Amino acid sequence: MRAVIQRVTKASVTVEEQITGSIDTGMLVLLGIEEADTTEDIIWLSNKITNLRIFNDAQGVMNQSVKEVDGNILLVSQFTLYAATKKGNRPSYIRAGKPDIAIPLYEQMIIQLGLDMGKQIYTGIFGADMKVALLNDGPVTIIIDTKNKE
Template sequence: MRTVIQRVSQASVSVQGRCVGRIAHGLLVLVAFTAEDTERECQWMAEKILKLRLFDDSEGRMNRDVVEAGGSILVVSQFTLYGDAHKGSRPSYIRSAPAAVAEPLYQRFLEILTASHLCPVEQGQFGAMMSVELTNSGPVTLLVDSPQPKG
């Protein structure tokens, strides 16, 4: 499971010109899955995102998480995060999970974040052509991969 996490002062996602998710300040999370991912990776990533200290404290240091900062989370599926452009000019998406695998994982990830009741969670529309607008704050952007299973 791979995410790109951006601290934002605002973000929204639209499908066919209709806004389907919008937050004020918080985190925009772009997320992709591999066929090997399970609920375990979803749980790990949700916990990681909720605890990441990416927001400034009173001294201007990034010591506060999204909950402490009173922020929200906008989650957008993006299979292209596993694109491989090492060979040729056309990226390969062979590592990205097929929709039949990725969509239930995406929904489970959202359920875990929402069930925490720690902050508002908005979402894009899985599999749709989406327009994402954001104002990156900082800018602060992280790439976070879930740990690989041992064995």
């Protein structure tokens, strides 16, 4: 799994002119899933995301997690995070998980993040044409890949 995590002051996802998820302070998480991903990846990544200390403390130092600032998470599926661009100019998405594998893992991630946060996780719609709007705070953008844990 790959996650692009952006600290935001607001973010939303719109599908067919309807907002499907919207948050104020928190994280926009773009999530890519590949065929080799497992439940262990979900547990590890959810723990990493919810405890990542990228929010400022009283001294202005990035020392607090999204949980500690009572922030929210907006989770958006994004298969293009597995784009292979070595050959030619048209990306290949051969490593991206097919829907029969990726959808259940995405749904498990929503549940796991909810458990780790102790609150609702806001989302886009898997596979839909989504319009994502955000106000990146900092900017702070972190990339995490579960295949690079060490």
